[in-house]
Amino acid sequence: MAGKITFSIIKPDAYQAGHVGAIIKMIEEAGFRIVAAKLTRLTPERAGQFYAVHKERPFYRDLCNYMSSGPILAMILEKENAVADFRKLIGATDPAKAEPGTIRKLFAKSIEANAIHGSDSDENAVIESAFFFSALEQF
Numbered sequence: 001m002a003g004k005i006t007f008s009i010i011k012p013d014a015y016q017a018g019h020v021g022a023i024i025k026m027i028e029e030a031g032f033r034i035v036a037a038k039l040t041r042l043t044p045e046r047a048g049q050f051y052a053v054h055k056e057r058p059f060y061r062d063l064c065n066y067m068s069s070g071p072i073l074a075m076i077l078e079k080e081n082a083v084a085d086f087r088k089l090i091g092a093t094d095p096a097k098a099e100p101g102t103i104r105k106l107f108a109k110s111i112e113a114n115a116i117h118g119s120d121s122d123e124n125a126v127i128e129s130a131f132f133f134s135a136l137e138q139f
Ligand code: IDP
Pocket: 054, 059, 063, 092, 093, 111, 112, 113, 114, 116, 117, 118, 120
């Protein structure tokens, strides 16, 4: 599967604002296939585990509170070159710097509440997928 999947989360701000349908439409039109999806919610502790790589950053506590503030949609997405193509589709972390037409440019509220997550490597795509889905759930 390496190279063919990425992991995504539609974050609490985008879910709350009712953008799930529009975002999924963009994802499918860009050629990704949803191979697993789960509407769920994180506790601050579990959000902290997911973002453990950022635990020394000043925004870490706020990020954990934000990511646990409401429902999220976790998804495994399949496509050739999935990780890089999906990062291109979502745009820069800060929506002010994101390219026009990207998901974050269209739907993000701020650098923190930026609508969507996308894995940054093939290795992390597998780790993050396993954080939310058991092997049996994936197909
Ligand atoms: P990414 O989601 O584009 O990969 P990362 O640097 O991995 O960006 O940061 C993870 C998440 O942490 C971001 O998506 C955003 O929600 C939040 N974040 C990143 N940088 C900042 C910041 O400077 N202030 C507040 N929140 C931030």
